[in-house]
Amino acid sequence: MQNALLIGLARQMTLERQMDTIANNVANANTTGFKADRSLFEEYLNSGAREDNFIGSDRRVSYVQDRGTFRDVSQGPMEQTKAPLDVAISGDAYFAVQTPGGERYTRDGKFGMNNVGQLVTSDGNPVLGNAGPITFQPTDHDINIAPDGTVTVLEGSGKTDSIRGKIRLVAFDNPQRLEKIGFNLYGTGRAA
DSSP states (O other): OHHHHHHHHHHHHHHHHHHHHHHHHHHTTTSTTOOOEEEEEEEEEEEEEEGGGOTTOOOEEEEEEEEEEEEOOSOOOOOOOSOTTOOOOOSSOEEEEEETTEEEEEOOOOOEEOTTSBEEOTTSOBBEETTEEOBOOTTEEEEEEOTTOEEEEEETTOOSEEEEEEBOEEOOSOGGGOEEEETTEEEOSSOO
16 A cells, blocks of 8 residues: 555655646747746656566566656747847847856747847847947937848938848857856856
């Protein structure tokens, strides 16, 4: 009987963790660029315990072991918006952004402009280009972000495009190692 209670307890503990993971995924279902977590379970055979503790029983007791979680990094659906500064990534890369804690990464391409003319995330973090934050002049208008990430504007009354930068994308050999920091941001686990 004791083994049956342990088996039930092991399963309840893994179900609780799985429910926490699912609840977080559901809570973030409408978060732009969110990457869901998935649970990993494994059967664990305890060779020292026997079913119902019957003498001569040759059936081992099987437990559920929680192996952890992994991030689903597959491409999510893209949705057309009417916002001129919204962009999406097709592929495995991340946008590089500047935060008070250093450089971080996100898949959230809902961008805007702050009061000093920088291209920023919805949380106000400057989006990094190849030469630092992408900054606009007060007279810039008709901002365009090309499919390759090049940001161009019409400057003043001119009709010629001026380049303000190119959005920097970063790809990782193993995106599973990125740490979730919160606010749809990821870090590398070391000072950036």
